[in-house]
Amino acid sequence: MRSSSEEGAAQDTGSEHVAEFIDVSKRFGDILAADRLNLGIRRGEFLSFLGPSGCGKTTALRMLAGFEPPSEGTVRIDATDMSAVPSHRRPVNMVFQHYALFPHMTVAQNVGYGLRQRRPRLPKSEIGAQVDKALATVRLSDFGTRRVWELSGGQQQRVALARAIINEPTILLLDEPMAALDAKLRAEMQRELLDLQRSLGITFVLVTHDQEEALSMSDRICIMGRGRIVQVGTPQDLYDRPCNRYVADFVGKANILSGEVVAREAGQARVVLGCGAEVLVPEGNPDGRRHVDVVIRPECLSLSATHQDEDAAIRARVTHRTFLGDHTEYLLQAEGTGLLQVNLPRQAERTSGGHGVGDDVHILWAAGTGLVLAADD
Amino acid sequence: MAITQARARALLLTPAGLWYAALLLFPLAVVLIFSFGERNPIGGYAPGFTLEQYANLPARFAAFRNTLTLAPLGTVAALLIAYPLAYYLAIKVSVRWKTTLLILVIVPFWTSILIRSYAWIYLLGGNGIPALLEAFGLGELRLINTPFAVLVGIVYGYLPLMVFPIYVALEKLDKSLLEAASDLGAPPWRSFLQITLPMSMPGVMTGSMLVFILLTGEFLIPAILGGGKVFFVGNALVDLFLQSRNWAFGSAVAVALIVIMLIVVALYTRAVRRFGVRRDDVGLM
Numbered sequence: 001m002r003s004s005s006e007e008g009a010a011q012d013t014g015s016e017h018v019a020e021f022i023d024v025s026k027r028f029g030d031i032l033a034a035d036r037l038n039l040g041i042r043r044g045e046f047l048s049f050l051g052p053s054g055c056g057k058t059t060a061l062r063m064l065a066g067f068e069p070p071s072e073g074t075v076r077i078d079a080t081d082m083s084a085v086p087s088h089r090r091p092v093n094m095v096f097q098h099y100a101l102f103p104h105m106t107v108a109q110n111v112g113y114g115l116r117q118r119r120p121r122l123p124k125s126e127i128g129a130q131v132d133k134a135l136a137t138v139r140l141s142d143f144g145t146r147r148v149w150e151l152s153g154g155q156q157q158r159v160a161l162a163r164a165i166i167n168e169p170t171i172l173l174l175d176e177p178m179a180a181l182d183a184k185l186r187a188e189m190q191r192e193l194l195d196l197q198r199s200l201g202i203t204f205v206l207v208t209h210d211q212e213e214a215l216s217m218s219d220r221i222c223i224m225g226r227g228r229i230v231q232v233g234t235p236q237d238l239y240d241r242p243c244n245r246y247v248a249d250f251v252g253k254a255n256i257l258s259g260e261v262v263a264r265e266a267g268q269a270r271v272v273l274g275c276g277a278e279v280l281v282p283e284g285n286p287d288g289r290r291h292v293d294v295v296i297r298p299e300c301l302s303l304s305a306t307h308q309d310e311d312a313a314i315r316a317r318v319t320h321r322t323f324l325g326d327h328t329e330y331l332l333q334a335e336g337t338g339l340l341q342v343n344l345p346r347q348a349e350r351t352s353g354g355h356g357v358g359d360d361v362h363i364l365w366a367a368g369t370g371l372v373l374a375a376d377d
Numbered sequence: 378m379a380i381t382q383a384r385a386r387a388l389l390l391t392p393a394g395l396w397y398a399a400l401l402l403f404p405l406a407v408v409l410i411f412s413f414g415e416r417n418p419i420g421g422y423a424p425g426f427t428l429e430q431y432a433n434l435p436a437r438f439a440a441f442r443n444t445l446t447l448a449p450l451g452t453v454a455a456l457l458i459a460y461p462l463a464y465y466l467a468i469k470v471s472v473r474w475k476t477t478l479l480i481l482v483i484v485p486f487w488t489s490i491l492i493r494s495y496a497w498i499y500l501l502g503g504n505g506i507p508a509l510l511e512a513f514g515l516g517e518l519r520l521i522n523t524p525f526a527v528l529v530g531i532v533y534g535y536l537p538l539m540v541f542p543i544y545v546a547l548e549k550l551d552k553s554l555l556e557a558a559s560d561l562g563a564p565p566w567r568s569f570l571q572i573t574l575p576m577s578m579p580g581v582m583t584g585s586m587l588v589f590i591l592l593t594g595e596f597l598i599p600a601i602l603g604g605g606k607v608f609f610v611g612n613a614l615v616d617l618f619l620q621s622r623n624w625a626f627g628s629a630v631a632v633a634l635i636v637i638m639l640i641v642v643a644l645y646t647r648a649v650r651r652f653g654v655r656r657d658d659v660g661l662m
Contacts, residue, residue: 067556087559088568100557104575117562167561 017079018043018203019064019171024073026059033059035227036073041171041205046197048206048214050250051224057207060224061173064205066090078170088117093164094173098180099156101148107159108144111135114167134166137196154185161193165200172197174206178213190217211251215239223247239297241284244376248295255296255340256373261289269372275336279312279365283372296370298343303330303361304352313362316340318355328354332363405635411628420622430629437630440613443599445637447524447609448592451531452539455588456581458532459539463580464573466540467547479544482537490534494601497533501526501602522604530598535591539584546580547573582649586642593638610634 017040026034034056041047049057062068063075066087075082077091093114101110112131115122135141138158143151148159157177164172174193178186194217197204208214214221215235223230223238223246231243235251242248245256262278263270269283271294281294307313316334328349330342342363344354355361412430417423434441466478485493499505501520510518520526550573558568596611603612610630617627 065556065560067559086564087556088562088564092560094557094560096553096557098551098553100551100553102554102557102572113558113563114561117567163561 016040016042018077019205020074020076020079021060021063022074022076024060024063024070024075026056026063026068027071032227034063034070037229039222039229039232041203042220044201044203045219046194046204046206046217048208048218048221049224050208050211050214050221051230052209052250055224056227057209057224058175059227061094061175061205061207064171065092065094065173091170092173093167093169094175095157095160095164095177097175097177099160101156101159101163103147103149105148106144107140107146107148107151108135110148110159111144111162111166113163130166134162137165138162138192153181154189157181157189158192161196165196165202169202171203171205174204176207176209178208178210186213193217215251221251223250225250241371242295242373243284244374245293245295246376248371248373253298253341253343255298255301257294257296257337257340259292259294261292261372268368271372273314273337275314275334277312277314277365279370280367281370281372282368285374287374289375293373294370295373296365298329298341299327299345300366300369301340301342302348302364302366303332303342303344303355304364305355305359305361307362311364311366313364314340316361316363318357318359318361321355321357330355332361334363408628408631411624412632414625414628416623416625420624422624422628425625430626431633433626434629434633437610437613440608440610440630441633441637443524443527443607444593444610444634447527447531447599447607448589448595449641451528451535451592452585452589454528454532455536455539456585459536459584460543460581463540463543463547467544467550468552468573482540486537490597491601493534494530494598497526497530497602501529521602522606524603524607526602527599527607530602531592531595534598535588538587538591542583542587543577543580546577546583550576578649582646585645589645590638590642593634 019041021037021039024034024037025032037056037060049060051057059068063070064077066082066085069083082090102113105113108128108131111134112127115127115130131144132141135144138161140155140158140162143155143159148156151159157180160177177193178189181189190213193204206214206217215238218235220232220234221238222232225246231238231247233241238247238251242251242254248254248256257273259271259273259279261269262272264283264286267282267286268280269286269292270278271281271292272278273294279294281296304313314334314337316332318330319333319339320329320331322329325346327343327345330344332340332342334340340363344352411422413426413428415423415425415427415429462482466475466482470478498521501507503521505520507518507520510516554572554576555568558572559565563571593609594611595609596615599607599609599612600615613630614627614634617623617630
């Protein structure tokens, strides 16, 4: 039960936050699984926790669900402190990684489980009607009497989804729900999830290590590493303006080069790269460092057999060329840098004729593209 | 030469088949035939065909009554003690202590049941627990040679056989099912009743069958802790075959016991099937 003062506080902090992590830490013995998390989850958004295994994303989700009490800090849902609220009384529902369907119940019994826990009890007819509706939502109308282990992985996944959404949770939690599905089924499930989220208007919180999944589905992504939140933003933000090397590397393909700043002007830095080329790169937060990392996405670079004056150029040799239909991936070895990747759209290749493995070429870097990365912490 | 399916099956089943034929089916047939015969005047068996031995069964009513009350009672008592223990071992205890505690459950098996039952004579006898109770002014109490003593003995002796099947069933239980139940709004006690208990029913069933069947044939513990006053059908059989040498009547008693046991087991299995889960459900997840 929330008190009136908390009600007031909710309005102060802005009620667009359906859930909040306030200085939340979680220790497992000596391991700091979550390190002072501060995050507001907006009502109705699709938020993903993205990071490699062990980065704390699952811990964050489990603290939201109530399976792990935070060691420090406060988790709030609907502006209510959840510290003393056990998982079975929280207004959230979870789709588990391996679905965790009850094997001794039919599909319909699984889906209706949450409704059968309500007290005072709901009438059987009402539960039956809602189960039918939920099964129809996930396109499993004729499967109610089946045993769950008779279903395919994709069908089990949809049962798990129906079992969660039937309770109309404030937040739907998804713990790597697509990890066990094959690529084709995964793409289909991702579309279905998005449709579902739009039609239900429920806040979705997804945990995933798959950056493509996070980029394609989320309104916002929360990138985690070593128990900390590294950057929160829209997929476009994270791709175009990664805050540091970790994010640049994790989200999308990235060329990361180190170099030395020789001049700064109007939010841009003139950087001399290891290979000797001088490039003009935007800088988000100029901090006066001389040695910096610079990121540039493969599609921002282009290739030319001859050097053109207006762009900075890096001399390099093509080592791999992968034709992918709409674009071609080139891997190039340049002196003083590692391997660089350049993606050329098919249309550009058609006009220039493309380049073969072993060709010496110039990698062209247009002034004002790329980004100077902030230091890792 | 390729081994065909049928040949492979025959090869695999022959040793056990011969064993059971020689040591189970043949003796059972002998007992069945003897049960329709007569007692040889000098003891042993005399051929014949009469239902006299079966008509005479009520003479051993007390043995059947004791067996058929104390064996189910012992099974239920063992179950009630074993389940919480198995639950604790499988779900609550930390991994660090689990192995140690499991070994502790088995340790009593390292000593003969005979010796362990003798130990209970002293514990339950005049100088044991009753003396202690008396010293604290809690009244006089006779324990040894009572049905209670036999019950204590059998529960003590067979507890590990109940603990392990239940432990295995609970250990196999996917803990995320309990989280799912809690996530869907079930408080802990309800998720126990709705998830844990049904999912562990195969273990409960195996343990109960094992203990019940062995208890029905028990004779050592009643002989030691019952002091000739609380005897089982097993004790009656020992008496009939070895002391009074009435093999025909002994065989009839044995057949009756087997029939009763089969009926009880069949009823129990049906009851559990109804309440519990299908084996497929538990096995395939």
